[in-house]
Amino acid sequence: MPTPARATPPSRSDPALRPAPVETAPNPAGAGLLFLREEQLRLAQDMIFFAYRDLTGAADAVLDELGLGRAHHRVLHFVGSRPELTVSELLGLLRITKQSLARVLGALIARGYVLQARGARDRRQRRLSLTEAGRALERRLFEAQRERLVAAYREAGGPAVEGFRRVLRGLMETDTRGLVEPEPNRDARR
Amino acid sequence: MPTPARATPPSRSDPALRPAPVETAPNPAGAGLLFLREEQLRLAQDMIFFAYRDLTGAADAVLDELGLGRAHHRVLHFVGSRPELTVSELLGLLRITKQSLARVLGALIARGYVLQARGARDRRQRRLSLTEAGRALERRLFEAQRERLVAAYREAGGPAVEGFRRVLRGLMETDTRGLVEPEPNRDARR
DNA sequence: GCAAGTAAGACAGCTTCGTTGACTTGCCTC
DNA sequence: GAGGCAAGTCAACGAAGCTGTCTTACTTGC
Numbered sequence: 001m002p003t004p005a006r007a008t009p010p011s012r013s014d015p016a017l018r019p020a021p022v023e024t025a026p027n028p029a030g031a032g033l034l035f036l037r038e039e040q041l042r043l044a045q046d047m048i049f050f051a052y053r054d055l056t057g058a059a060d061a062v063l064d065e066l067g068l069g070r071a072h073h074r075v076l077h078f079v080g081s082r083p084e085l086t087v088s089e090l091l092g093l094l095r096i097t098k099q100s101l102a103r104v105l106g107a108l109i110a111r112g113y114v115l116q117a118r119g120a121r122d123r124r125q126r127r128l129s130l131t132e133a134g135r136a137l138e139r140r141l142f143e144a145q146r147e148r149l150v151a152a153y154r155e156a157g158g159p160a161v162e163g164f165r166r167v168l169r170g171l172m173e174t175d176t177r178g179l180v181e182p183e184p185n186r187d188a189r190r
Numbered sequence: 191m192p193t194p195a196r197a198t199p200p201s202r203s204d205p206a207l208r209p210a211p212v213e214t215a216p217n218p219a220g221a222g223l224l225f226l227r228e229e230q231l232r233l234a235q236d237m238i239f240f241a242y243r244d245l246t247g248a249a250d251a252v253l254d255e256l257g258l259g260r261a262h263h264r265v266l267h268f269v270g271s272r273p274e275l276t277v278s279e280l281l282g283l284l285r286i287t288k289q290s291l292a293r294v295l296g297a298l299i300a301r302g303y304v305l306q307a308r309g310a311r312d313r314r315q316r317r318l319s320l321t322e323a324g325r326a327l328e329r330r331l332f333e334a335q336r337e338r339l340v341a342a343y344r345e346a347g348g349p350a351v352e353g354f355r356r357v358l359r360g361l362m363e364t365d366t367r368g369l370v371e372p373e374p375n376r377d378a379r380r
Numbered sequence: 381g382c383a384a385g386t387a388a389g390a391c392a393g394c395t396t397c398g399t400t401g402a403c404t405t406g407c408c409t410c
Numbered sequence: 411g412a413g414g415c416a417a418g419t420c421a422a423c424g425a426a427g428c429t430g431t432c433t434t435a436c437t438t439g440c
Binding site: 122 | 395396397398399400405406407408
């Protein structure tokens with residue numbers, strides 16, 4: 001889902017913009033172990049889009065101020081939470097090409113937000129980490145989103161959060177799920 | 191969160207790329223009506239990113255085949271589920287500028303996927319809808335994502351889905367929530 | 381009936397962020 | 411020492427955002 005953009009809504013007014021009800025047989029009679037009517041799935045698509053759009057958008061003010069883009073934010077986010085990350089690991093997380101990353105990462109290094117250090121075991125690698133300024137910026141960006149996250153979790157309540165995680169986990173590709181496991185049976189080597 | 195991109199992961203290998211544990215006081219003792227430790231929130235950010243990235247990516251094969259992009263998909267999606275949508279309503283949903291939309295929408299009209307018709311009550315408006323070809327394409331795109339959605343919902347189970355919705359709803363801006371209400375107390379006028 | 385405001389679209393130009401392919405350098409592993 | 415992987419670089423391109431200004435057609439309110 002391409003990044004929802006950053007325009008100020010030209011007409012935010014009042015819209016009664018709910019999705020039209022789908023004209024299907026009203027619950028295919030017996031089909032429903034789970035209410036997987038198409039309309040439900042489409043609603044999920046909408047909600048994921050809106051949530052992503054708005055959570056993302058919450059950090060824009062900070063980014064604009066510094067002349068950075070959302071791509072920079074993503075890099076700061078991942079480098080921040082996974083210090084010693086290598087370039088190719090980062091590429092795999094973001095799922096973009098080396099060239100796309102190079103521009104963004106280069107800018108962050110040039111501005112003194114990110115550090116590179118040759119890997120100790122494998123000196124071809126560049127292990128990435130945040131500088132002090134990088135940590136500070138990442139924190140500002142995080143804070144900008146934090147309120148929204150906290151409010152959503154708190155309003156929804158504990159069991160809802162548990163369900164939220166379960167579903168999101170199922171939406172991810174199987175080989176990515178290991179990155180967000182609750183139980184940290186981590187082993188030493190990378 | 192800018193659109194996750196469409197590159198083939200250059201090195202998808204094996205990474206033990208979990209986020210590093212945050213060194214904080216291990217659960218601020220009594221603070222937790224809800225486990226809102228920072229680490230939990232960061233995990234949510236990761237999961238939302240990955241889920242969005244992968245759900246979005248599921249439709250790419252179809253889009254590539256037709257030389258369309260994710261922006262086209264978003265337009266087809268919203269026009270498909272909200273027939274008679276006006277241009278400014280669509281702008282409000284996508285949160286992009288008129289010019290950005292014009293390019294994408296223009297392409298879809300030129301290729302015969304989307305129709306415009308002057309509004310009956312207000313003839314300045316152009317109400318959008320899908321042509322037969324547009325409906326067919328939108329369906330193909332939907333099917334490409336459906337499997338993933340169904341699997342996630344089914345694995346997670348009913349209560350989890352309910353929680354998933356509650357949290358997503360809380361992440362959205364308040365004035366967008368009305369668009370995804372379960373109870374349709376819709377009124378006639380738009 | 382006219383003025384003001386709104387919906388849509390067009391033109392011009394820019395930026396960000398994605399893409400490809402080819403090539404180099406350094407380093408590890410066998 | 412050969413082969414292969416990690417990283418970086420150059421060149422060129424394309425998609426999809428953004429800005430601001432302007433026109434046209436239409437509605438609405440006075």
